[in-house]
Amino acid sequence: REIHYFSELDSTNNEAKKLAANGCPEGTIVVAEAQVTGRGRLARGWFSPHGKGIWLSVVLRPPFNPMDAAKCTLMAAVGVNRAINAVTGAGCGIKWPNDILWQGRKVVGILTEMSAEMDAINHIVIGMGINVNIEQQEFPSEIAATATSLAVASGCQVSRVKLLTTILSELETVYNSVKNAGFAPVLADWKTQSITLGQQVDVHGIDRSFGGVAIDIDVDGALLIETTQGIERVLAGDVSIRP
Ligand code: BTN
Numbered sequence: 001r002e003i004h005y006f007s008e009l010d011s012t013n014n015e016a017k018k019l020a021a022n023g024c025p026e027g028t029i030v031v032a033e034a035q036v037t038g039r040g041r042l043a044r045g046w047f048s049p050h051g052k053g054i055w056l057s058v059v060l061r062p063p064f065n066p067m068d069a070a071k072c073t074l075m076a077a078v079g080v081n082r083a084i085n086a087v088t089g090a091g092c093g094i095k096w097p098n099d100i101l102w103q104g105r106k107v108v109g110i111l112t113e114m115s116a117e118m119d120a121i122n123h124i125v126i127g128m129g130i131n132v133n134i135e136q137q138e139f140p141s142e143i144a145a146t147a148t149s150l151a152v153a154s155g156c157q158v159s160r161v162k163l164l165t166t167i168l169s170e171l172e173t174v175y176n177s178v179k180n181a182g183f184a185p186v187l188a189d190w191k192t193q194s195i196t197l198g199q200q201v202d203v204h205g206i207d208r209s210f211g212g213v214a215i216d217i218d219v220d221g222a223l224l225i226e227t228t229q230g231i232e233r234v235l236a237g238d239v240s241i242r243p
Helices: 014-020 066-089 150-154 159-183 184-193
Strands: 003-008 030-036 053-060 093-095 099-102 105-117 120-131 199-205 209-217 223-227 230-234 236-243
Touching: 003 014, 014 030, 014 053, 014 105, 014 120, 014 159, 053 159, 066 093, 066 105, 066 120, 066 150, 066 159, 066 184, 093 184, 099 150, 105 159, 120 159, 159 184, 184 209
Parallel strands: 003 030
Antiparallel strands: 030 053, 053 120, 093 099, 099 105, 105 120, 199 209, 199 236, 209 223, 223 230
16 A cells, blocks of 8 residues: 655645545555644644654545445544554543544544545545644643543553554454445444443534434434434534533
């Protein structure tokens, strides 16, 4: 597989999208020691200091229906969460749809971007930001209360090489499982790793906000929330778990 390693990039997702548009093979990987303008979901930035995390993008060319793109993000979350827990024993969980948290603080963020022509997916770029050896006091003040790292969670420095190889192998396992057996086994796994299900949550959508209890995810990976008005289905948006 092609591995493109950089000391510094604007964003590994940008680089991966360029490579994908130029026809790179499936499974091509982009990693950088630092990102100058790392991007997060909902037009946010992503703190990506040099040598302290894994700033990684993977190019896939899945043979799926475009509607399945959202589920690729859940798939990535399952693979990454398995890997980080196997390597560190930290006991992280997945917050819907794809944040990985330790004690309520974010350790991993995932940003999936796709390019579709007509109604076929040409490629999908799954970007993952893993906070590995960042000390708590190193986080910028805006995220200091909501972010943490695997080193903080496990109480020691974590090998980024060991983590990266484990993440890549778990991603391959979970992707092969989806190709062979569909999304159901991965969604079932997602549920076992979820910290959202069963919790009282607040949903901040583009056009609406409401609260309720997160009761399940459906076959499309949408979050089902029981509210006083009935069951609401959320496919995108920001969900916060009430303390
Ligand atoms: C989020 O907002 O939770 C998603 C964060 C995704 C960050 C990763 S770091 C590697 C890749 N390149 C980017 O610019 N963003 C993603």
